[in-house]
Structures are given as C-alpha cells and as structure tokens.
Amino acid sequence: MGKVGWWLGGIFFAFGLLFMGTGGGIAIHDQQFAGTAERATGTVTDIRSSRGARRRSQRTSRRRTYKPVVNFEDAQGQRHEFVSSHGSNPSSYEIGDSVDVLYDPASPADAMIDSDMERGFLPLLFLGLGGVFAAIGGGFLYVGWRRKKTIAALKLRGKKIMARVISCERDTSIKINGRSPYRVTAQAEHPATGKISSFRSDPVWVDLSDALDGQEVPVLVNPRDWKEHYIDLSQWVDGSARA
Known part of the structure; x- marks a missing residue:
C-alpha cells in the first residue's frame, strides 16, 4: 500500500472525523435549542419546491425536493412564517397539516418543526457519512500499518x-x-x-x-x-x- 495508502487513509479519516464532528455539533445545538425554545402549533400554508443536482450515469439530472412553509403564532400573539430546512420527495406534508413548532422566544423567526425527521435528519446524515469515510480511511491506515509491520519483520527475520x-x-x-x-x-x-x-x-x-x-x-x-x-x-x- 505504501505512501498512497497512508495518504488516502489520512484524507478519508480526516473527512470522516470532520463530518462526524459536524453531525455531533448539529445534534448538540438542536438539543440545546429544544431545551430553551418555546413551543407552538403551526399550520403548513404552502409547499415550496427546489431542485438539487443528482448524477445519473454520465448525465446530471435535477431532482425536485419539497419543503413545507409553516405559519404559527407566538406567545405574544404575533404570527410568523418559516420554511423548513428539510426537504423530501415526495413531500412529507400537505397544505393544511398541523405541526408542532419550536421557536426562539427572542427571535421567533428562528423556528423549526418539532419532529424526529426534522431534528434528526442532518445529524444522522453527517454522522452516517462521517462513519463511512472514517471506516474507509481507517481501513487504508490499518492496511498501511500492517504492511509496514510486515516489511519490518521481513527485514529482521x-x-x-x-x-x-x-x-x-x-x-x-x-x-x-x-x-x-x-x-x-x-x-x-x-x-x-x-x-x-x-x-x-x-x-x-x-x-x-x-x-x-x-x-x-x-x-x-x-x-x-x-x-x-x-x-x-x-x-x-x-x-x-x-x-
């Protein structure tokens, strides 16, 4: 494997740790936010679509995702609206759906839907990708370490x-x-x-x-x-x- 294995292993492992750290940071932030946020009931008033790149063989297509627009009333009776950060295809919501909302009382526009999918998707995505990258990098590093150990033993005995x-x-x-x-x-x-x-x-x-x-x-x-x-x-x- 040689230097190539160490080089590839180091890159994959570093990216894996970075992704896992990001996922952990998002999870901690969301947990802290949920602990201090106010709760309200909101209504899905619209579904917004966006397109993201998706590679299919040699061509790049555009995959449409759908995000709910939620309107809710805070503790002071003021109405606010936000677009969920999580999109899906097909849409997970329909116009008129009632949803639980978490919002920052100091800045009600900073809000999110209180659901396992909304709060857990990004942390799980980053942690999952990070785990895969770290495992690949760790595999390269392990193979490189084993090869280095084998060469040392052959030179000795x-x-x-x-x-x-x-x-x-x-x-x-x-x-x-x-x-x-x-x-x-x-x-x-x-x-x-x-x-x-x-x-x-x-x-x-x-x-x-x-x-x-x-x-x-x-x-x-x-x-x-x-x-x-x-x-x-x-x-x-x-x-x-x-x-």
Whole structure:
C-alpha cells in the first residue's frame, strides 16, 4: 500500500472525523435549542419546491425536493412564517397539516418543526457519512500499518532470495492526480517444491523497465509462507520514489 495508502487513509479519516464532528455539533445545538425554545402549533400554508443536482450515469439530472412553509403564532400573539430546512420527495406534508413548532422566544423567526425527521435528519446524515469515510480511511491506515509491520519483520527475520524480473508495469488500480505508480513483478523457483513463485513489489513512481531488464532483484520472504514477501528495490529507487 505504501505512501498512497497512508495518504488516502489520512484524507478519508480526516473527512470522516470532520463530518462526524459536524453531525455531533448539529445534534448538540438542536438539543440545546429544544431545551430553551418555546413551543407552538403551526399550520403548513404552502409547499415550496427546489431542485438539487443528482448524477445519473454520465448525465446530471435535477431532482425536485419539497419543503413545507409553516405559519404559527407566538406567545405574544404575533404570527410568523418559516420554511423548513428539510426537504423530501415526495413531500412529507400537505397544505393544511398541523405541526408542532419550536421557536426562539427572542427571535421567533428562528423556528423549526418539532419532529424526529426534522431534528434528526442532518445529524444522522453527517454522522452516517462521517462513519463511512472514517471506516474507509481507517481501513487504508490499518492496511498501511500492517504492511509496514510486515516489511519490518521481513527485514529482521526474512530469508533473502534472488528472483528474476518479469515486468515493470503501471498499477492502474491506483491513481493520484491522474498518475498510476509502477509495480515490479519477479519470479523464483521454490527450492523445496520446485514450483515457480511470483512476487510483486510495493508501488514506486519510477519506471524500472530498462534498469531491471534481464536482472534479478533481492526478495525477502517468510520461509514458511512465500506469499508474505518484500521486493527490495532500494538499489534502484530512494524513499521519495516510493508511492
């Protein structure tokens, strides 16, 4: 996985924490608001529609959402109107529906519908997305940590063999700023079984096709399981060239 895994993992994990923090902040704010807000009964007087972008295959369409307009009377008998921040398709409300309202007594225009959907949608959305991003980032970081630990163990206790270079090709499954790193593939015969084992290097940003043409490279292997291996390319690339 190399630096690419750490880089991707760090970005995903950071965004995950940011989203989860935002969701938690919204939930705390709404809870505090509900604790100090006045309550009233409002009426849905209108349904407003808006369009949001939605990507469908190679085309971007516009998906219409509907938000209720609510009119209510505060404790002083003054009437106020607000548009719900939560929209849906189809609309969750109809004109004439009665709804519970929470409003700030110091600023009655700061109001919201008192329902689980209205109060819980944004926090759950941010917490859910944040959890997914954090899990993806954590997975990348864990794989990177495991690989780093494996390489350290192979350098300490692994068996060194020489393997014949087969190819040096781009790993198109990885793309950073439109670029894909290279991986070296080498093969060697297992002395005990006589079978040919293949080895794949960690990604590097240098095309070693010419430098390794017809060459052998050192490979550190776990004597009990050659699937656990590390191709040592330090003779041809430095740390800055590792992906």
